[in-house]
Amino acid sequence: MGEQDGVPEHVLVVGAGLSGLRTVEGLRRAGYEGRISLVGAEEHLPYDRPPLSKQFLAGDWERDRIDLVGHDALDELGVRAHLGRAAVALRVGGEGQELELDDGTTLHADAIVLAVGVTSRLLDGQPSSAHLLRSVDESQALRDALNGASSLLVVGAGFIGAEVAGGALDRGLDVTVLEAGDVPMGRVLGPEVGALAARLISDGGADLRCGVTVTAFTDTGAELSDGTSVTADQIVVGVGGQLDLGWLESTGLNLSGGIPCDTQGRVEGLPGVWAVGDAAAWTDPLQGDRPRHEHWTSATDQAAVVSRAIAGAEPPPATVPYFWSDQFGMKLQLIGRPDLADGLLSLHGDGLDGGEIKGTVVGYLRGEELVAVVGFGAARRIARYRKPLADGADRAAVLEFRDTLG
Template identity: 45%
Template structure:
């Protein structure tokens, strides 16, 4: 769709964050016919790359880092955007839409798009010990990959999506893997008890040790190197390598004095607008979802792409709410899980296709009598078709005259 004749687009758009959502915003602007200036500011020295492969293909060694690049150098050049990389944003002046960077640059634009993503949560004491890792960026993945020596004892702290993926990848590489966390099964918060129990069985069958239902009290170390993870129950898990995967927090510290509303992300309206001329996109954006009737922040690759298109449209005067069906996927061992929608605590799960015991099925989740999500385990086609159940549930009620 091209720009409407009566639309006056901003002359210069500054995207803060050379992420999938940041690049996606720039590309969507060009696809929609935007002729103005685009600047993309990134804190890492790397050109935009894809993050989902980091915990799987890159960590296992199946991919070298260059395969994660979202676009070739030629494609980026054809975008006709200026990329300022390796220089983090440290402040935003909203009235003038000026961003100050770590090196002292001041970049002023007609519109600013915040795409700074999230940063991993840390545990006290981990940063002082060699062998304790997090996994968020490409450099993190390469550092961890170098430590994953077959036979080494790895403890993964955090039983969510990322922790479960890392545990599966490392076990496939031949490490002695223990997964620990406060919940009772892998991904219990994300998929509910029925499927998380099946995931627990899968991990146990493949040799992952599960020490779940435990908090972490700290680390043990010798000569500056980690030797174990202390659980709140008193047990110490021996470790040569530790990965802390206990979730992430929106990267909004640089906006502390901006005057923007910051509450588990940059708070936006249903058009992804945080202030006049300031928008947010991707993991950092907490936007009003008009169909769900509440603020939502989505940490997944699909949202990064879809929301980028919505933000580009908003910049060009399209007055449409962003109302996605949330979606994420995960690959662990030979299991591919896909989730469309939201699975609230206490949702009822029903197998509607396939067989749970065969680990090939589609589960439908309901809460308060309404369908909220569908989950597929190694049934991608059937899951896509069942997604319509979620779409129908989110559709606005008809207006009767």
């Protein structure tokens, strides 16, 4: 074990999801010829999660369609996979890193990539009959349960909750959606655009109730904080992801905001350890803070940066955060960092003024600077705003740019 020319001989990737697999693939693509091991808590080979609340849940796609890789392809990449094994401890120092698995096995490596994602947050008193939606097994269980149901209660009007609600309405179910905040997705989109998201859900046919929480789950549904109750054949709880990093506590890292990383994914204070994906809090080179993105594209982009850095290859071009969600027949897309904004700029459509939602594009401004753009059913236009965003265009430049789009 050791390193030659700074390139490690054995890279160990912990977490066999999207970012873990993309790291492995990226290493080989960048010319890395050393040993690669992939440890994954799930029994499954890496699979894609977005379809779990969309095509797979709807029954439009079968299981094999969401696989990200097959056994043969993994063999061809020369990857030793340890599936169905969770990492339970990481020790760093001296001769490299040591990873302990839940079967007592110890693996040694001279570079470790943490790609462990997040788990679902649970509500107090949540019964085991309430569904969660993070793994393929959970999506399959919900898919089966919805087949025999006529009503669904969705707790949490986040992106996943809204997608599940829309899919269930398409199947003809009565759907109630509960949201603790004043509007759906308000933490990400802000109040005005969140209100637009609320309209999308209500117009789609769901009974959306905001500003309420579940006070008790019952055999037939749930009792709510406003004194009302909801009955439903099935319940889904979609109240966000949470970090599951207790096993890294002995590293001494402050993990409250995710695994703290520099701008390239190197974990702070742990030489030879990197982190990618939902659990990683990379330093934003422009803002200096450490946001964590639970986005498919960020997981992929970060894997490209880390795999190339480990292999000693040139870094890929910088990217802008991007997220999409398919709801109620519309693609909602978000580029940039709306969390930095203190104002909005209506760019296309009049959804913000109560008009048609489809085609609405809204900019987020921090002072005069464009920091994010969101679009509802406006895919072609949204793509065009990557450049002004990357350039940090100001209000006047953005409006001028908008006018060139017609």
